[in-house]
Amino acid sequence: MNDGKKKEVEHFLDLVSGVQVPIIVVFGNHDYDADDVDGIKEMLLGNPSIKVLDGEYAEYELNGKKVGIGGAKGYGGGFAPHRIVSRGERATKSFVEEEDREVEKLKTALYQMENAAPDFKITLTHWAAFEETIEGEPKELYVILGSSRLGDAIEQVNPHLALSGHAHHGPRGIKKARGTVSACNIAYKVNEGKMSLFDFFSDGSVVLRHLESH
Ligand SMILES: [Fe+2]
Structure with missing residues (x-):
């Protein structure tokens, strides 16, 4: 969403009102613009098909296979070794504290996913977890585009697919x-407004297709 205001949430809910499949969301940074993320969550959960992953894990059965998704919003901080460190001014420390909170939330979700051991493991963050999914952006912005600490947590659980925006x-x-994790940037603009669809195969491979939007 774009400004965290109720009108936008209502618009989103209208758009997905006829959708018959489960909808899994994580918050994005703009959901915090109006300082009412709890209000947004309450509105979203008014639709029983929607699950908000704020450090949580969700599981579905599809074609006899268990598909698990662990997610959290995530945050910035940069990518090792070029990372912001918690020193000096309070504002800098606050920045890293938000990163700490989000890394912990993600780890909680991923821990649940590991215990559940689904056939297919998916991770979902709004902020980027891997540099490979933000290449092309100015390097100066990397610190506010994602955090390698999210990637560290995700790499540990060896997911079939790691999604971010x-x-x-x-x-x-x-x-x-990092040579091992299939990671994909599903930001709307990256994909020119086309919906990303993923096929999961029993050998563990994942293939991306794009649907034309109408
Ligand atoms: Fe964003």
């Missing part, structure tokens, strides 16, 4: 992050 000028398609 936020970086509107990142690359399209599935990237092999």
Whole structure:
């Protein structure tokens, strides 16, 4: 969403009112613009098909397979070794404290996913977890585009697919992050407004398709 105001949430709910499949969301930074993320969550949960992952895990059965999704909003901080560190001014420390909170939330969700051991594991963050999904953005912005600490947590659980958004000028398609994790930037602008669809295969591979929007 764009400004965290109720009108936008209502518009989103209208758009998805006829959708018959489960809808899993994480908050984005703009959901915090109006300082009422709890209000947004309450509105979203008025639709029983919607699950908000704020450090939580959700699981669905699809074609006899368990599909699990662990997610959290995430935050910035940059990518090792070029990371912001919690020193000096209070504002800098506050920045890293938000990163700490989001990393912990994500770890909680991923811990649940590990225990549940679904057939397919998906991670979902709004902020980027891997540099490979934001390449093309100015390097100066990396610190406010994502955090390698999110990637550290995700790498540990070896997901089939790691989804993120936020970086509107990142690359399209599935990237092999850190040489092992299939990671994909699904930001609306990156995909030119086309819906990203993923096919999961029993050998563990994942293929991306795009649907034309109407
Ligand atoms: Fe964003």
